[in-house]
Amino acid sequence: MADIRPSGYSKHRKKQTYSRRLGTRATPLQTLMSERVGGMGALILVILVLPLLLSNNYQYDVAISMGINAIVVVGLNLLIGYAGQISLGHAGFYALGAYASAILTTRYGLHGALAMPLGAIGVGLMAYVIARPILRLSGHYLAMATLGVGIIINIAISREAWLTGGPDGMYVPAMQVAGVELYGGQIWYWIVAAFLILAVWLALNLIDSPIGRALRGLHGAEVAAETSGVDTTRYKVMVFVISAVMASVAGSLSAHFSEFVTPDKASFFHSILFVTMVVFGGMASTFGAVVGAAALTLLPQLLADFASYEHMILGLIMMVVMIFMPKGLVPSLGALARRRRRQEARS
Amino acid sequence: MVKRFTRALMMVGAACIALGVTAQARAQEDPIRIGSFLAVTGPASFLGDPELKTLEMYIHRINGAGGLIGRPLELIHYDTGADANKARTFAKRLLEEDEVDVILGGSTTGTTMAVIPLVERAEVPFVSFAGGVVIIEPVKPWVFKTPHTDRMACGKIFEDIRSRGLSRVALISGTGGFGKSMREQCTQVAPAHDIEIVADETYAPSDTDMVAQLTKIKNTEGVEAVVNPGFGQGPAIVTKNFAQLGFEVPLYQSHGVASKKFIELAGDAAEGVRLPASALLVAEKLPMDDPQRPVVMGYKTTYEAEHGEGSVSTFGGHAYDGLMMYKQAVEAAGTADPAAVRDALEAIQGFMGTAGEVTMSADDHLGLDLSAFRMLEIREGDWVLVE
Amino acid sequence: MPPALVELLQFLFSGLTSGAIYALVALGFALIYNASHVINFAQGEFVMLGGMVTWALLSQGVGLPLAILGAVALTVLIGLALEKLAIERARNADVVTLIIITVGAGIFLRGLTSVTLGKDLHALPAFSGNDPIDILGATLIPQSLWILGVTAAVMVALHLFFNHTLLGKAILATSHNPLAARLVGVNVNFVLLLSFGLSALLGAVAGILIAPITATHFEVGIMLGLKGFAAAILGGLGSGPGAIVGGLLLGIIESLGAGYISSEYKDAMAFVVILGVLFFMPSGLLGKRGTERV
Known part of the structure; x- marks a missing residue:
């Protein structure tokens, strides 16, 4: 039996959990520095300050897209970063959420605030049904199976034009609340921000719960976890469903915000993009997920000015970051900062 | 942390x-800021690429000649890759950040439709280069378009089929936005032309082989003609597979493949294929007194001088028409003020473009009729006018 | 022959032609996976490069055989560079990280090709004309025979290489147990390099063979890469015969699905079948049933 210690488990966090388990001396400073309290505070602070830098609807648009992507990625990170299960099909769940909102509001006259949870429940049920057979697979077979699910969803959406508007997509009317149309960057910025904070809060709590510890065990060594009595499948299914529901909610938000949905939302590349955001920011780090989502949402906007060189540069950045920071931006930059601090302290 | x-x-x-x-x-x-979002990469890059080249080329020329109403033109373009969500974000960027005076572009119906609510709200004139009839029907105050609609293409094809004394038609359509939309339009207008659709197959745009679908059509009783709505590589493969199976009935392609590229891709198999297209493809073959001749010859020679012999396509022509209509509207209005330009666009009378003669009105933001469409046949690797 | 059988034969010809291409791409996936446990999502770009570079050389007046050689050589060089500059440096990274590196490489190669060779579709001339060959009432174009023939030749060559040469055996050894292979003197890095070179070669060959039928384009590799990956998984990752069976099966499923059931859901059907197979055989049709190492 080899190393049982989970790998996606930073030294920093280990210290924190140990001290909590022992019920001893978490100094106020330590509490402040922890992901749950300090990180959350920083996120809220950034969300509050960011509008000062945004001067028009387009910039709000980019910020909102960052937030919506971040919700998906925070959920997906639970699956990839903590449970160690890859999914190349989460764009499918995202698109299902978006289309559930679009179809329920336009074709059945439901209110958006009702369509979103209905969509999320539907997606959750669907994820639950497929999770058991799919999560029996591992590694690249799991990647293929989830990819297949995503592609089937994508094809179904673009073929069933009577319901979905087909490959050209469909409109979603602006959401009305008490007779007021929800339109414009600022309103949606705060709506998405609230959902993002909720998603991050949920994720952090889940990670710090006994479930989270079991999950980290999974990532480290599944067989070991199983032999020590952890019902691995149950936890994997649970996280799969949670991440699918989060993707669905984000999809609903994007449908109402952008007032337009297309089957592209379910495309293979959209799935890959979500996974890239998880890894780019740093696996098994909730704030890494947020940073990854923000960075990769902003990047194409910054690169748009390079016209035909855009894709070359994007591909190059993805490769270089992953080669030199295989753990992702946040953990790698964090390690760099720590090293420098230590050097400074020494000199 | x-x-x-x-x-x-x-x-x-x-x-x-x-x-x-x-x-x-x-x-x-x-400068007058012209915003554009085109599918320069992705499955519709053969539309976006010539469109962007055309805009760049002619904006450069207009600036060289002293600009428009004394102001230089500035082109701000973003590549959508035919992704409607990207198109939406970029349109917002054009409207909110770049504060453009007009938007020309949208290579595909999908990207165009995604942007329409934004331009309507921002009240900026928008001239689309996409084919779908839904863009201008119902009429949206700020939205115009330059190419013929898919419904007109179906009408033109069915007219030609009827004139050959045929009526039982098989459809084989791409499942992309273009193929799907044209398939619907064709199915809708078929009864009005006394056409019966007896087989209806589809293929995905990235498919490499359509033999199975065509075999099925071939084995369908009484098929008298085959129509293939689609663009990109698909129609070329359909044409080749069609020839491989030794299918004897006439094959019709759509205006979506109206470029020399199609003949190059399909090779000998393209012999005898018919398709509706604008006069641009047969510029030299137009009679000397054809009123459209100077325009299409002018565009063709200019474009091919810069991008090579045989490179001209009707798609770049849509961009040319859009830019020139905007130019005419600004000149007529004497200002680039969006509202005034919108009114001037709607008032355009007898504008001669590569797609035909355009006469806009409050309830027609396309302004073309079927007569602007020509039925072409491919013979010995070149376009021949059928009429 | 009765018409129904002719129809079936026609569907099978069509499915085998596409399937042979999928098999070549799948073999590329399998080779790299065996040597490194990396799924190379830039495999489709090797296919694209084969076709595009051949076209570019042809348009410069180079003859077809020389153009093909040049395109294969250049693609192999790019495959080697990818291994040397990217994969080797990230050897110890997570599986997902490696996937993203190869996805990034794919995006980069597509961008590079669109900038240097343009975004147009291009056709290659068929190797021996386009006159259909009649076989029992069904038709086949000569290019299909080329595809089937070259694919068969490649399989035989790979079989001989892996079972009868020292180098081939070294690669197999590395895939089974890298540490043991290193101990008996196999240069693992060299094996890795070689597998990328070979994969690039297979991809380029597939791209060149299919370009006369489908035309080539800077984004033509996306879908072919995906289908190749699906075929490799269907057959069982890392298994050579599995990749071939998976590829041919995928092509036939698509063709029969489009012919007999619905062309609308042809692509989806292929994935439904793959999901079904994986549910019952979690390691694909011919994959190794390994127990997980702890």
Whole structure:
């Protein structure tokens, strides 16, 4: 039996959990520095300050897209970063959420605030049904199976034009609340921000719960976890469903915000993009997920000015970051900062 | 953790500021800003690529000749890759950040439709280069388009089939936006032309082989003609597979493949294929007194001088028409003010473009009729006018 | 022959032609996976490069055989560079990280090709004309025979290489147990390099063979890469015969699905079948049933 210690488990966090388990001396400073309290505070602070830098609807648009992507990625990170299960099909769940909102509001006259949870429940049920057979697979077979699910969803959406508007997509009317149309960057910025904070809060709590510890065990060594009595499948299914529901909610938000949905939302590349955001920011780090989502949402906007060189540069950045920071931006930059601090302290 | 995270977000913030600063710097000059979003990459790149080249080329020329109403033109373009969500974000960027005076573009119906609510709200004139009839039907005050609609293409094809004394038609359509939309339109207008659709197959745009679908059509009783709505590589493969199976009935392609590229891709199999297209493809073969001749010859020679012999396509022509109509509207209005230009666009009478003669009105934001469409046949690797 | 059988034969010809291409791409996936446990999502770009570079050389007046050689050589060089500059440096990274590196490489190669060779569709001339060959009432174009023939030749060559040469055996050894292979003197890095070179070669060959039928384009590799990956998984990752069976099966499923059931859901059907197979055989049709190492 080899190393049982989970790998996606930073030294920093280990210290924190140990001290909590022992019920001893978490100094106020330590509490402040922890992901749950300090990180959350920083996120809220950034969300509050960011509008000062945004001067028009387009910039709000980019910020909102960052937030919506971040919700998906925070959920997906639970699956990839903590449970160690890859999914190349989460764009499918995202698109299902978006289309559930679009179809329920336009074709059945439901209110958006009702369509979103209905969509999320539907997606959750669907994820639950497929999770058991799919999560029996591992590694690249799991990647293929989830990819297949995503592609089937994508094809179904673009073929069933009577319901979905087909490959050209469909409109979603602006959401009305008490007779007021929800339109414009600022309103949606705060709506998405609230959902993002909720998603991050949920994720952090889940990670710090006994479930989270079991999950980290999974990532480290599944067989070991199983032999020590952890019902691995149950936890994997649970996280799969949670991440699918989060993707669905984000999809609903994007449908109402952008007032337009297309089957592209379910495309293979959209799935890959979500996974890239998880890894780019740093696996098994909730704030890494947020940073990854923000960075990769902003990047194409910054690169748009390079016209035909855009894709070359994007591909190059993805490769270089992953080669030199295989753990992702946040953990790698964090390690760099720590090293420098230590050097400074020494000199 | 806190520090790390705030630092990362500060970087993001700084980037946002940088975006804002460039926008302000732009505002200090005084050009007419033309915004554009085209599918320069992705499955519709053969539309977006010539469209962008055309816009760049002619904007350069207009600027060389002293600009428009004394102001230089500035083109701001973003590549959508035919992704409607990207198109939406970029349109917002054009409207909110770049503060453009007009938007020309949208290579595909999907990207165009995604942007329409934004331009309607922002009240900026928008001339689309996409084919779908839904773009202008119902009429949206700020939205215009230059190419013929897919419904007109179906009508033209069915007219030609009827004139050959045939009526039982098989459809084989791409499942992309273009193929799907044209398939629907054809099915809708078929009864009006006394056409019966007896087989209806589809293929995905990236498919490499359509033999199975065509075999099925071939084995369907009484098929008298085959129509293939689609664009890109698909129709070329359909044409080749069609020839491989030794199918004897006439094959019709759509205006979506109206470029020399199609003949090059399909090779000998393209012999005898018919398709509706604008006069641009047969510019030299038009009679000397054809009123459209000077326009299409002018565009063709200009484009091919820069991008090579045989490179002209009707798609670049749509961009040419859009830009020139905008130019005419600005000149007529004497200002680039969006509202005035919109009114001038709607008032365009007898504008001669590569697609035909355009006469806009309050309830027609396309302004073309079926007569602008020509039925072409491919013979010995070249286009021949059928009429 | 009765018409129904002719129809079936026609569907099978069509499915085998596409299937042979999928098999070649799938073999590329399998080779790299065996040597490194990396799924190379830039495999489709090797296919694209084969076709595009051949076209570019042809348009410069180079003859077809020389153009093909040049395109294969250049693609192999790019495959080697990808291994040397990217994969080797990230050897110890997570599986997902490696996937993203190869996805990034794919995006980069597509961008590079669109900038240097343009975004147009291009056709290659068929190797021996386009006159259909009649076989029992069904038709086949000569290019299909080329595809089937070259694919068969490649399989035989790979079989001989892996079972009868020292180098081939070294690669197999590395895939079974890298540490043991290193101990008996196999240069693992060299094996890795070689597998990328070979994969690039297979991809380029597939791209060149299919370009006369489908035309080539800077984004033609996306779908072919995906289908190849699906075929490799269907057959069982890392298994050579599995990749071939998976590829041919995928092509036939698509063709029969389009012919007999619905062309609308042809692509989806292929994935439904793959999901079904994986549910019952979690390691694909011919994959190794390994127990997980702890």
